[in-house]
Each structure stands twice: as structure tokens, then as C-alpha cells.
Amino acid sequence: MTIHYPNGKQYSMPSRNAYPKKSAIVHHSIFGKRGMTLEQEINESNAYYLAHDIAVIHKKPTPIQLVKVDYPKRSAAVIREAYFRKPSTTDYNGIYHGYYLDFDAKETNNKLSFPLKNFHEHQIKHLRACIKQSGVCFAFVKFSKLDRLFLLPATKLFFYWDQQLQGGRKSIPLKNIEQDSYEINYGFNPTIPYLDAVDKMINDFGV
Amino acid sequence: MTIHYPNGKQYSMPSRNAYPKKSAIVHHSIFGKRGMTLEQEINESNAYYLAHDIAVIHKKPTPIQLVKVDYPKRSAAVIREAYFRKPSTTDYNGIYHGYYLDFDAKETNNKLSFPLKNFHEHQIKHLRACIKQSGVCFAFVKFSKLDRLFLLPATKLFFYWDQQLQGGRKSIPLKNIEQDSYEINYGFNPTIPYLDAVDKMINDFGV
Numbered sequence: 001m002t003i004h005y006p007n008g009k010q011y012s013m014p015s016r017n018a019y020p021k022k023s024a025i026v027h028h029s030i031f032g033k034r035g036m037t038l039e040q041e042i043n044e045s046n047a048y049y050l051a052h053d054i055a056v057i058h059k060k061p062t063p064i065q066l067v068k069v070d071y072p073k074r075s076a077a078v079i080r081e082a083y084f085r086k087p088s089t090t091d092y093n094g095i096y097h098g099y100y101l102d103f104d105a106k107e108t109n110n111k112l113s114f115p116l117k118n119f120h121e122h123q124i125k126h127l128r129a130c131i132k133q134s135g136v137c138f139a140f141v142k143f144s145k146l147d148r149l150f151l152l153p154a155t156k157l158f159f160y161w162d163q164q165l166q167g168g169r170k171s172i173p174l175k176n177i178e179q180d181s182y183e184i185n186y187g188f189n190p191t192i193p194y195l196d197a198v199d200k201m202i203n204d205f206g207v
Numbered sequence: 208m209t210i211h212y213p214n215g216k217q218y219s220m221p222s223r224n225a226y227p228k229k230s231a232i233v234h235h236s237i238f239g240k241r242g243m244t245l246e247q248e249i250n251e252s253n254a255y256y257l258a259h260d261i262a263v264i265h266k267k268p269t270p271i272q273l274v275k276v277d278y279p280k281r282s283a284a285v286i287r288e289a290y291f292r293k294p295s296t297t298d299y300n301g302i303y304h305g306y307y308l309d310f311d312a313k314e315t316n317n318k319l320s321f322p323l324k325n326f327h328e329h330q331i332k333h334l335r336a337c338i339k340q341s342g343v344c345f346a347f348v349k350f351s352k353l354d355r356l357f358l359l360p361a362t363k364l365f366f367y368w369d370q371q372l373q374g375g376r377k378s379i380p381l382k383n384i385e386q387d388s389y390e391i392n393y394g395f396n397p398t399i400p401y402l403d404a405v406d407k408m409i410n411d412f413g414v
Contacts, residue, residue: 050336053336053339055340056333056336056337056340056342058295058296060267060268061267061268061269061270061271061294062268062271063268064268064269064271064286064289076290076291077291078288078289078290079271079286079288079289079290079291080287080288081285081286081287082271082285082286082289083283083284083285083286084283084284084286087268088265089265093300093301094300094307095307095309095337095340095341095342096340097340097341098340098341098342099307100301100302100305100306100307102302126263129257129260129263130263130302132260133262133263133302133303133304133305134302134304134305135263135302135305
């Protein structure tokens with residue numbers, strides 16, 4: 001696809017369909033090159049699921065503490081002083097086929113284990129509260145350097161979290177994550193077909 | 208309860224328990240006098256439901272478009288220029304007893320009808336998408352001057368919304384809202400016991 005700009009220059013936009021349809025691994029490395037963050041990958045996948053009436057999942061906006069807002073005449077309000085507040089929940093929630101989904105997404109540059117410090121007490125607390133209400137709760141755990149993405153059920157996360165609180169190790173070894181999670185292979189549409197993993201999780205856990 | 212301030216003055220804080228337990232109508236007018244906004248009433252009720260493991264419902268933060276953020280040494284990041292963005296969803300969602308709940312809350316000073324302009328296309332669209340996924344979707348509709356609060360099922364709201372699009376009236380008459388909604392009587396704990404109305408709605412609609 002070629003766009004002609006007014007200045008006469010041409011810009012070639014990378015088209016998804018232009019890529020040859022090879023194996024998932026090829027797609028994977030292509031996406032790795034594109035340099036999307038995990039958040040972008042999830043947002044893009046959610047947009048796909050929404051557009052196709054498959055699920056309604058959104059990222060929650062970051063909470064802001066407003067201090068000073070200007071209201072100029074005939075134009076939009078301008079926030080002139082504000083601070084980031086700590087969220088009291090996870091970043092994502094929504095509905096899929098009658099199920100309430102709730103999750104957070106974390107990345108690490110480590111190659112052998114996933115540091116638990118990526119998670120925060122309020123997120124764990126929130127996930128526990130949602131589990132009590134029969135929600136489908138999990139965390140995306142991505143090893144960026146390995147280009148590997150896992151969906152880790154919240155109950156498994158709690159296990160390692162609680163171990164840590166009792167003086168256990170401060171990270172989850174990759175081999176444990178391989179055992180306890182559903183690995184997600186990158187795709188085209190959606191980028192992360194994570195609802196397949198959610199289906200398996202619902203099936204295994206009988207939520 | 209009395210608080211002694213350093214300046215020697217006394218401030219009497221209205222204590223909930225200090226109110227005599229009379230009829231719901233009495234509570235109602237007391238809360239009206241306290242001047243809580245509908246948002247505050249809902250947030251307070253959600254905090255009660257959360258603290259008692261009854262439901263996990265949160266208001267989503269307002270989305271902000273950041274333009275300029277300062278990172279001063281040894282202190283928190285300060286947002287120096289930002290703008291309010293239009294939300295793409297409703298304000299509230301969460302989970303109750305396995306059900307996904309999604310709703311918005313609107314107030315009017317009108318006494319005879321509720322103006323549909325309080326709702327926005329993107330909210331209606333979002334509620335329709337959630338209904339397709341079997342969510343429990345509704346709107347709080349408050350007549351502030353009358354101190355009357357209703358839980359209007361989303362499907363009923365769609366009916367009036369679609370009528371309006373076809374040239375029908377731009378507001379929902381109070382008498383129709385009385386018929387189509389569940390009226391919520393104000394309480395102490397929670398301020399708005401709205402999950403009772405949700406139970407009735409689930410029972411009636413068989414979500």
C-alpha cells in the first residue's frame with residue numbers, strides 16, 4: 001500500500017496482508033521486529049475481538065489526581081497540574097461470552113525467571129476479590145528477550161506470591177511458568193489470540 | 208462525634224449511626240440534604256460491597272491525553288499539559304456473583320422526564336456490545352429534584368434511544384421510567400442498595 005503525500009514523497013505502509021502466511025514462529029519474529037509493547041499487542045487484540053463481537057475488553061485509563069484545570073474561552077479545558085495516582089485495580093477487564101475477565105500484563109527482560117516485583121499488592125488483592133466473585137482472572141507474563149508470552153492463571157500467581165511473602169523466592173522460574181501457564185503464539189488477527197487460552201483455562205479450572 | 212481543632216473550635220461530624228432508624232423516606236431526605244452526588248453515592252455503595260465481599264465494581268478513571276509531563280528530581284512526576292478525552296465505554300463495570308455488570312449513571316434536574324441527551328452514542332454502543340456478551344447492563348437515572356433514583360435496564364434504554372433516532376421524543380417520561388425500571392430506596396449501608404435491584408433484574412430478564 002502506497003500513500004502519496006502532498007510533498008510528493010511516497011510512504012510505504014507495512015500491510016499485514018503483505019506478509020507471507022508462514023508458520024506462527026515466522027509471524028512471531030515479524031511482530032517482534034515491529035517492536036510493539038505488550039500493551040499495544042493486547043489493545044490491538046481487544047480491538048479485533050470487539051470489532052468481531054467476540055468480547056468487550058478494555059484497558060482502564062490511568063487514574064489522575066487533578067490539581068489545576070484551565071478553561072480557556074472557546075477551546076477545550078487544559079489540565080495544568082495533575083499527578084499520577086496508584087490504580088486500585090488491574091489494568092484490564094471486560095466480558096467474554098458471559099464470563100467476567102480481569103487481568104494485568106507484565107514484561108521482563110530476564111530470561112530465566114519472572115520477578116514477582118512486577119506485581120503489586122493492590123493488584124493481587126483485586127484479583128483475589130474477583131476470583132471470589134467467580135471471575136476469570138489471570139496475568140499476561142511476557143519474556144521480551146525470548147519473545148514468549150504466557151497466560152498465568154491468577155490462582156497460580158497467588159501461589160508464588162504467597163510463597164514469597166513467607167520468605168520464598170522473589171521470582172517465578174521460567175520452567176514453572178511453562179508448566180503453570182498457557183503459552184500464547186502470536187498471530188495476525190488478533191495479534192495475541194489469547195481468548196483461546198482463556199477457553200482452555202475455563203475448561204481446566206471450571207470457573 | 209466531636210473533633211477539637213487546634214483553633215479551639217468544635218466541629219460536629221454527622222455520624223451515620225447517630226441518625227434514628229426510621230423509614231427509608233426519612234433516610235432518603237437526610238441523604239438528600241447531605242448533598243452527595245450520584246457518583247459519590249455509587250462509589251460509597253461500591254466500597255461497601257467490596258469491603259463485604261459482595262461485589263467488585265469500580266468507576267473507571269477519566270481518560271486523559273498527556274502532552275507534557277515534568278519529572279522533577281526526587282519528587283513525583285507532574286503533568287503540566289493534558290486534555291480530557293472522550294471515554295469509549297461507560298463509567299462503571301465489575302463482577303457480582305459471577306455476573307458481569309456494566310452501567311452508567313446520569314442525573315437530571317427535570318421533574319417530569321429524563322432527557323436522552325444525557326446519554327452518548329458511544330455509551331449506548333458499548334452497552335449493546337456488552338449485552339451481546341450476556342452482561343447485566345443498565346443505567347442509573349436520578350431525578351435530583353425529586354430525590355428519586357431508578358435502575359433502568361439497558362434494553363429499555365435502547366428502546367427509547369432508537370425511538371428518538373427515528374424522530375421520537377427526546378426524553379423518557381417519568382411515568383415510563385416508573386414502569387420500566389427498578390426504583391432504589393436509599394439506605395444506610397450501602398447508601399444505594401442497588402444490587403437488590405440487580406437481583407430482580409436478573410430474575411426478570413433471565414440473563
